[in-house]
Amino acid sequence: MSGALRPQVDLALAVRAARAAGELVRTAFASPVVTEAKGSHDVVTATDRASEALLTEILLGEGLPGDALLGEEGGARGAAGASRLWIVDPIDGTVNFANGIPLFAVAIGLVVDGEPLVGVVYDPIRDELFAAERGAGATLNGAPIHVSAKRSLGESVCATSLQRGAGMALVASIALAARSTRALGTSAIALAWVAAGRIDAYVQDANLSLWDIAGPGVIAVEAGAVVEGLNGEPWLNLDAAKESRIIASTPGIVAEVRSAIGR
Numbered sequence: 001m002s003g004a005l006r007p008q009v010d011l012a013l014a015v016r017a018a019r020a021a022g023e024l025v026r027t028a029f030a031s032p033v034v035t036e037a038k039g040s041h042d043v044v045t046a047t048d049r050a051s052e053a054l055l056t057e058i059l060l061g062e063g064l065p066g067d068a069l070l071g072e073e074g075g076a077r078g079a080a081g082a083s084r085l086w087i088v089d090p091i092d093g094t095v096n097f098a099n100g101i102p103l104f105a106v107a108i109g110l111v112v113d114g115e116p117l118v119g120v121v122y123d124p125i126r127d128e129l130f131a132a133e134r135g136a137g138a139t140l141n142g143a144p145i146h147v148s149a150k151r152s153l154g155e156s157v158c159a160t161s162l163q164r165g166a167g168m169a170l171v172a173s174i175a176l177a178a179r180s181t182r183a184l185g186t187s188a189i190a191l192a193w194v195a196a197g198r199i200d201a202y203v204q205d206a207n208l209s210l211w212d213i214a215g216p217g218v219i220a221v222e223a224g225a226v227v228e229g230l231n232g233e234p235w236l237n238l239d240a241a242k243e244s245r246i247i248a249s250t251p252g253i254v255a256e257v258r259s260a261i262g263r
Helices: 009-029 046-062 094-098 167-177 187-195 210-222 251-261
Strands: 035-038 042-045 068-071 075-077 084-092 105-112 115-123 128-133 138-140 143-145 157-159 180-182 201-208 226-229 244-249
Touching: 009 046, 009 084, 009 105, 009 115, 009 128, 042 046, 042 094, 046 068, 046 084, 046 105, 068 210, 084 094, 084 187, 084 210, 105 187, 105 210, 115 187, 115 210, 128 187, 128 210, 138 210, 157 187, 167 180, 167 201, 167 251, 187 201, 187 210, 187 244, 201 251, 210 226, 210 244, 244 251
Parallel strands: 068 084, 157 180, 157 201
Antiparallel strands: 035 042, 068 075, 084 105, 105 115, 115 128, 128 138, 138 143, 201 244, 226 244
């Protein structure tokens, strides 16, 4: 059964792990945060590491024998080439967390035989848990959610990322065409909010890693979003751990979004 999805069981496990890690993160948010530099523009905290350790303990401890895990802070654990791979972001939006901005999430995805099948995003500040399993729809705190019904980019709210360099041209294109744009600082929440119809599209041209999108992407797809790579390729590529580019949009405006950014 190493390559099997356990319907409802794996989703319930991911929900339990996300809530446990979210409680840890929420408690830590009330205290002063000490950061360490990670790369030129990112940071990491002790809470990131503690959250990932807890996720690893729960998911690998209660998953199937042979499960592996890929995390933002600790890298890969378990057998290389495992057919079941948990992909986790212990705090998506660490810069927000470290700066006292209450917008961040725990994100969990389960990929089986290369296919993303389970997704959970937990926002511990708002106690909002977004969840989905392939073919079963998406929920927010147990209630079904769906993408918006917008059919005009000019009437839509879009999320993107304020990036240095060439990515700013994409941001400008979206900002000129949409009603309004938002830079949330967390791709997991951006994708979850597309799923819930709060924003109508999310576009990012660079700097996305597997843990940013594996679980959140499943939620968006199951809520009815068009989710794909920036150039039309599949949105999840396990061979591009830190090089993902993504469009997630309500179907009614995806053609306009692509036209606006020249893709």
